[in-house]
Amino acid sequence: MLRTAPSFFADQFSAEFWYNRTRFEGDTSRPGKKKQIPSLLTELESPSGADGLATTDVDALSAGYRLENILLTQNGQYAYGTDMIVLNQQLNDIEPLAPPNDNNFPIPRSHSIDVGLYVEDVEQITDRLSMTAGGRVDGVFADAADHVKGVPILLSDLKQADLEQAFFLGAAYLTADYQLNNQWDVNLGMGFASRAPTLTEMYAEASFIGSLQRGVTFLLGDPKLKQEKLYQLDAALRYSEGKNRFGVQGHYAWIEDFITYDLLDPPGTSDGFQKGAAFTNTDLAVLSGVELYGQRRLCDYLTLFGTATYTEGTDLTRNTPSRLSPYLDRSARGGSEKEALPGINPLESRLGIVFEDPNPKPTWGIELMARVVDNQSRVARTLEEQPTPGFTTYDVRGYRAINQWLFTAGIENFTNKFYQEHIDYRSGRGVYRPGISAYFGTEVTY
Helix, strand or coil: CEEECCECCECEEEEEEEEEEEEEEEECCCHHHHHHCCCHHHHCCCCCCCCCCCEEEEEEEEEEEEEEEEEECCCEEEEEEEEEEEEEEEEEEECCCCCCCCCECCEEEEEEEEEEEEEEEEEECCCCEEEEEEEEEEEEEEEECCCCCCCCCCHHHHHCCCCCEEEEEEEEEEEEEEECCCCEEEEEEEEEEEECCCHHHHHCEEEECCCCCCCCCEEECCCCCCCEEEEEEEEEEEEEECCEEEEEEEEEEEEEEEEEEEECCCCCCCCCCCCEEEEEEEEEEEEEEEEEEEEEECCCCEEEEEEEEEEEEEECCCCCCCCCCCCCCHHHCCCCCCEECCCCCCCEEEEEEEEECCCCCCCEEEEEEEEEECCECCCCHHHCCCCECCEEEEEEEEEEEECCEEEEEEEECCCCCCCCCCCCCCCCCCCCCCCCEEEEEEEECC
């Protein structure tokens, strides 16, 4: 991040650049994989039918910049700028014991460039009212390699589409914050935004990716996916007096052409790993949610706090199948067009108590917190998503400041609760969360 002094075209200029490269490899022959998902040995390709093997290698790159200018006005400021995000990724999912010309289930080497322009205006309208308005436009250009080693057919032929795609996106928002009195304020907002499909959503070619709860499922991308278009309303009410705080905020969003899944091989249609899903657009989905938080200072040393969050998602047009599906309706299951969206976490709250040094600059503190997660019964049953039970975990953490030194330590899940999040992997023995764990850290400031 680079910031400069005022110049002839702005009161403040900032420039940010980043580059990230990630590589990793996987191998199902490792003992941990065999123990966790025993069916890999029999369902992956092998001459004997009992020693199946698969390897993966992934290479992903993200780079970009953001240049921003800020102009100060009498009652606020304008910000305008440009940014660019470059993505490059590849995944090879190879079964070495299969025929070499047909043993790869990849995300091909694919690229995207997102170039955007944006502007924002923040104004103090009156002593009590402030407003923010902004917007941006983006051009997203994506492509992928047509031929991949281990895939016998050109990907453009398999997907019956041109792999080069372009999306022109827009976004706009308006928010208002009104101070009712010295303690209470209200915030209202509305906005529109569009999102292009990701490289995985467009180009995955039967790659085994754990994004669905049921586990080992191949995913099929579609370069002809439409961009999502979201319309959202927000409202919030907040209270603040000294160290006592309370707030509630909610949102409701309509998403046209929401990108979701179409199950290609429901139970009974095929064996082994022929359980797959294609990315598809559904005409209309809605997302709504609410968040509450509160903090109460009981005395100089003691503070109580709590938060609660809940999100609900519904697909309102579930019956239309994927373009690449052999069936006449979504997931080969007719019935109601309405269904819960997959991968939505249940109601969650965090409750805690803090003991802290009462001095203006505290030097020590201890926090005890309970994380309470409700059961989740709103599931996408046509995608074989299963309901999950609730659970409660307990954490404790603390800090101590001595001169320039800051020491932190904590114990998470100190009751050693055995639990699983709603969206965690379910294949084989499934994936469960860690038990009791401890950490320690230190920081020195000069």
